[in-house]
Amino acid sequence: DAGVIQSPRHEVTEMGQEVTLRCKPISGHDYLFWYRQTMMRGLELLIYFNNNVPIDDSGMPEDRFSAKMPNASFSTLKIQPSEPRDSAVYFCASSLGSLVNEKLFFGSGTQLSVL
Amino acid sequence: AQSVAQPEDQVNVAEGNPLTVKCTYSVSGNPYLFWYVQYPNRGLQFLLKYITGDNLVKGSYGFEAEFNKSQTSFHLKKPSALVSDSALYFCAVRRPGFQKLVFGTGTRLLVSP
Numbered sequence: 001d002a003g004v005i006q007s008p009r010h011e012v013t014e015m016g017q018e019v020t021l022r023c024k025p026i027s028g029h030d031y032l033f034w035y036r037q038t039m040m041r042g043l044e045l046l047i048y049f050n051n052n053v054p055i056d057d058s059g060m061p062e063d064r065f066s067a068k069m070p071n072a073s074f075s076t077l078k079i080q081p082s083e084p085r086d087s088a089v090y091f092c093a094s095s096l097g098s099l100v101n102e103k104l105f106f107g108s109g110t111q112l113s114v115l
Numbered sequence: 116a117q118s119v120a121q122p123e124d125q126v127n128v129a130e131g132n133p134l135t136v137k138c139t140y141s142v143s144g145n146p147y148l149f150w151y152v153q154y155p156n157r158g159l160q161f162l163l164k165y166i167t168g169d170n171l172v173k174g175s176y177g178f179e180a181e182f183n184k185s186q187t188s189f190h191l192k193k194p195s196a197l198v199s200d201s202a203l204y205f206c207a208v209r210r211p212g213f214q215k216l217v218f219g220t221g222t223r224l225l226v227s228p
Contacts, residue, residue, distance in 0.1 A: 004158070031214065042220035043159075043205065056215060091158055104151075104216065106158030 004107035012113045018080040021110045023092030035091040082114045117142035117208045119219035127225050128196045136191040136222045138206030148189040149207040196226045
């Protein structure tokens with residue numbers, strides 16, 4: 001298995017532009033998580049899905065952020081409009097269901113820089 | 116609500132010496148506890164977990180962690196450090212019945228030759 005695949009690896013954009021981050025979870029995994037990592041705040045959970053349905057989006061900073069999971073093999077995190085304070089590394093992670101299996105598999109992340 | 120504290124931003128240790136990376140937690144009920152490691156420009160990788168049972172948990176790469184309920188701690192340990200262990204280590208906690216995993220701020224481990 002190729003693991004969790006995120007694209008792009010790096011994104012540089014200007015303030016006000018729309019940014020779309022993409023994630024392909026491990027095949028067969030039914031949970032998908034979006035995290036954001038910054039020096040100031042560490043690793044924050046933004047939103048997670050179970051069987052393509054958003055379960056908890058309480059970590060999404062504001063309405064500028066949105067996430068979708070149209071099918072089991074693809075998810076997007078969109079920021080519109082982007083701001084410099086959105087600069088961070090965004091990670092996608094997936095796991096195989098149940099409350100007993102605890103292992104999260106992370107992608108390599110997308111380094112976002114908003115100028 | 117649950118939370119995790121990693122009191123040390125950085126831990127320095129010489130190769131061959133034992134290492135400890137500290138973690139304390141706060142959660143209602145019995146906690147599910149985890150350690151993850153992050154190498155440069157990579158995502159986090161699972162190291163080990165405590166769900167129930169023996170308080171001493173063994174994981175990948177020779178790491179182990181000890182669950183101490185009275186001190187609400189879950190310190191990561193290794194008897195003999197390697198230079199290749201240098202990385203960022205994250206402790207995490209989850210409440211039973213909930214899927215949300217909350218991470219600490221991370222501790223950078225530097226192992227010198």
